[in-house]
Amino acid sequence: MTDPADLPLDDGDQAILDRLAAVHAMLDPPPADLDERVLFAIALDSLDAEVARYRDQEIIGSGARGSERTHTITFDADSRAVMITITARPDSLVRIDGWLAPAAALQVELRLPEPAPPRVVTADPAGRFAFDGVPHGLAQLLVQPADGDTSPRVVTPAFTL
Amino acid sequence: MALVTLGSGKASTGPARGDRADRIGACLERARSGETAALGDVVRELNPLLWHVARAEGLTTEEAADVVQTTWLELLRRLHDIRSPRAVTSWLVTAARREAWRVRERSRRQVPDGAAQLESVADPDPAPGERLLSDERDQALWRHFHGLPERCRTLLRIVAQVARPDYAAVAEAMGMPIGSIGPTRGRCLAKLREMLLADPGWSA
Numbered sequence A: 001m002t003d004p005a006d007l008p009l010d011d012g013d014q015a016i017l018d019r020l021a022a023v024h025a026m027l028d029p030p031p032a033d034l035d036e037r038v039l040f041a042i043a044l045d046s047l048d049a050e051v052a053r054y055r056d057q058e059i060i061g062s063g064a065r066g067s068e069r070t071h072t073i074t075f076d077a078d079s080r081a082v083m084i085t086i087t088a089r090p091d092s093l094v095r096i097d098g099w100l101a102p103a104a105a106l107q108v109e110l111r112l113p114e115p116a117p118p119r120v121v122t123a124d125p126a127g128r129f130a131f132d133g134v135p136h137g138l139a140q141l142l143v144q145p146a147d148g149d150t151s152p153r154v155v156t157p158a159f160t161l
Numbered sequence B: 001m002a003l004v005t006l007g008s009g010k011a012s013t014g015p016a017r018g019d020r021a022d023r024i025g026a027c028l029e030r031a032r033s034g035e036t037a038a039l040g041d042v043v044r045e046l047n048p049l050l051w052h053v054a055r056a057e058g059l060t061t062e063e064a065a066d067v068v069q070t071t072w073l074e075l076l077r078r079l080h081d082i083r084s085p086r087a088v089t090s091w092l093v094t095a096a097r098r099e100a101w102r103v104r105e106r107s108r109r110q111v112p113d114g115a116a117q118l119e120s121v122a123d124p125d126p127a128p129g130e131r132l133l134s135d136e137r138d139q140a141l142w143r144h145f146h147g148l149p150e151r152c153r154t155l156l157r158i159v160a161q162v163a164r165p166d167y168a169a170v171a172e173a174m175g176m177p178i179g180s181i182g183p184t185r186g187r188c189l190a191k192l193r194e195m196l197l198a199d200p201g202w203s204a
Helices: A011-027 A034-042 B017-032 B036-056 B061-078 B085-110 B115-121 B136-146 B150-159 B164-173 B186-197
Strands: A053-059 A070-076 A081-088 A093-101 A107-111 A119-122 A128-135 A138-143
Touching: A011 B136, A011 B150, A011 B186, A034 A138, A034 B036, A034 B061, A053 B061, A081 A138, A093 A107, A093 A138, A107 A128, A119 A128, B017 B036, B017 B085, B036 B061, B036 B085, B036 B150, B061 B085, B085 B164, B136 B150, B136 B186, B150 B164, B150 B186
Parallel strands: none
Antiparallel strands: A053 A070, A070 A081, A081 A093, A093 A128, A107 A119, A107 A138
8 A cells, every 4th residue: 555645745735734824824923014124124235244143132221100211132243243222212212322342433324214314323433333313113233344344244134113 | 814815925836836936036136136125025925934934943923033034134145146936945944944043042042041941842832722713624733733743843834834846845945854745745744634534623
């Protein structure tokens, strides 16, 4: 007798797999904004950026009455780490304070969803940079290499402010 | 509502098969020339697959969403090496698994005692959500699916997300032996099918 496992896939198998996909879609759907996040993150104008990995996030403020709520996110790339502290302002905008390690006075770009234009600042020699008055929503950082340095720029995943 | 979108992410296995490969190929070509927005359709089509790859590795929803995103960003750097539409799917699956392992290892390291390790090894929720399924056939399917060995659950969960011509390539990317699924049924699906056919809840 032929082993059922060796029979060719048929419509009955297909029906089982289709139901399985449907059940997983019901019980464990991707987040509703996953496509949006990915499409925002990959809308870059060049393809060679080094990808920084999200390492961890730490909530510092409790957000209780009047206290500033801040959280810190660290991204690691092979060539550099980018750490940012996001502080919620009373006017529902946020401030981003960042550090590059190793420290370098590099250009840092904050990408925001269209139609907001990207913002560009230059870190100080200690690797510190800041963006203030940033709206809530998706954002992404790009760190340009130093002048004359041919290494690729570093790009973070999109994160939510 | 989930049912309405079922399969919309999966290409037809009929005559449109070649069209799908051509379409993906054209998107990749445009992306290679710098138009990353051309990847939009490919992202929407393959995101559920990558999501389930990451979730099947035991990641939290936050971690899995992150892995999906990082995988696409890494793809941008590899676009010039990945020429065929078929290769993109298996490249993405392989890359997403590697990212997922990396994240899992890291989150284990961060936990001081063995608690999280135990959690990530054990099925986080055995037969989760059976009560959320109203359809009796879905309940039967879910019950028997959870009775399968873990590697079968992972394989079938992932393969169910892809178009039939890609089964074998994806199974291979999952580290499964050739013939684990496609063109033959393979052991995991044969086992599930056998259990379902013996269950009146499914056959009814």
